[in-house]
Amino acid sequence: MITDVESATPALCRLQLGRELRQLRHEAGLTSTQVVRTLICSPSKLTRLETGDNSVVEAVDVMALCEIYGADPEKRALLLGYAAVTKTKRDWWQSPEYRPAIPPTFKAYLGLEATAAAVCNYESEFVPGLLQTEDYVRTIHRRAHERLSADEIDRLVTVRMTRQEVLHRRSAPLKFAAVINEAVLRRKVGSSTVMRAQMEHLAEVAERPSVRVQVVPFKAGAHPGMNGAFTLFRLGDAESIAYQENLGGASVTRKRADVALYEEAFNDLQILAVGPQESLGMIREAIKEH
Incomplete structure (x- = not known):
């Protein structure tokens, strides 16, 4: 877990966000297929979110996944913080x-x-x-x-x-x-x-x-x-x-x-x-x- 989200790089936030989302899905006992059907999105979108491949992560996507997985308020706030960094900061490359x-x-x-x-x-x-x-x-x-x-x-x-x-x-x-x-x-x-x-x-x-x-x-x-x-x-x-x-x-x-x-x-x-x-x-x- 990143201890200081605001000072973290977007790349690191995307990676950690992906890990957390993947873990939440596993804890909820859901397969990728079940999630994309509920979220009404393409399998590739969920894969990109879980692997940190998106350059920017939308807060609405994080909220929707947290709702599906039943994440607690503290976890939701943390993941939204990660997503915010990807929107407000830019990796040097x-x-x-x-x-x-x-x-x-x-x-x-x-x-x-x-x-x-x-x-x-x-x-x-x-x-x-x-x-x-x-x-x-x-x-x-x-x-x-x-x-x-x-x-x-x-x-x-x-x-x-x-x-x-x-x-x-x-x-x-x-x-x-x-x-x-x-x-x-x-x-x-x-x-x-x-x-x-x-x-x-x-x-x-x-x-x-x-x-x-x-x-x-x-x-x-x-x-x-x-x-x-x-x-x-x-x-x-x-x-x-x-x-x-x-x-x-x-x-x-x-x-x-x-x-x-x-x-x-x-x-x-x-x-x-x-x-x-x-x-x-x-x-x-x-x-x-x-």
């Missing part, structure tokens, strides 16, 4: 300066990243986004988006750097566990100066209490991450969501069986990877090489 640089599919990712208590990320080709330097980010985007103008590249870089604020929150900074392939340390992205600065930054961030970085060395051989990079968002209350992205698009899954596969893969990768201190040693060696 919804502001006009960022919106043009963020595709619709990535907004879901940003919402998860902003509300997660912990994130586990495996990367095989580049330094995880939350740990990248500005020059490293710019080099990647210039190569990946060659048709974009300098201004468009600047917006993409700004989005990436703004995302990193979750690591610097005064209260409860994001717990971030990253496992990277050794190739990430060796692959030259941009000039030697860019790579050296990136490796120095990676080494510095890796020593923070809330950040854990491990490297899977080449000598480890085949490993569970060879199917591609992925991210696990741990949202609390034992709920996790898996995210995977490729050239064809992105996919998000909440299905427990599917998420469990990613959790098992990440656990295996952490076991195969060298420990944080030895990984830090590999990063420092890479600094010298670059």
Whole structure:
């Protein structure tokens, strides 16, 4: 439960509101089908409300669901408070300066990243986004988006750097566990100066209490991450969501069986990877090489 609703972000309020509504439905012994028939709405609307996918939550919808579930006055007031925040405040990625640089599919990712208590990320080709330097980010985007103008590249870089604020929150900074392939340390992205600065930054961030970085060395051989990079968002209350992205698009899954596969893969990768201190040693060696 959010202790200070007024200061909470809209993304966090949407997520908590969804959890509370889902719990109320379960406590009332109602299925989604029964609820949508009573509410006279589409199944997708209820799903969006329960997963926090709506950018704005209408108070009338919350009141109607509370009536169906028989929620007590205190619970109704709390949920209406969550809904009010989604109407009166805006997540940073919804502001006009960022919106043009963020595709619709990535907004879901940003919402998860902003509300997660912990994130586990495996990367095989580049330094995880939350740990990248500005020059490293710019080099990647210039190569990946060659048709974009300098201004468009600047917006993409700004989005990436703004995302990193979750690591610097005064209260409860994001717990971030990253496992990277050794190739990430060796692959030259941009000039030697860019790579050296990136490796120095990676080494510095890796020593923070809330950040854990491990490297899977080449000598480890085949490993569970060879199917591609992925991210696990741990949202609390034992709920996790898996995210995977490729050239064809992105996919998000909440299905427990599917998420469990990613959790098992990440656990295996952490076991195969060298420990944080030895990984830090590999990063420092890479600094010298670059």
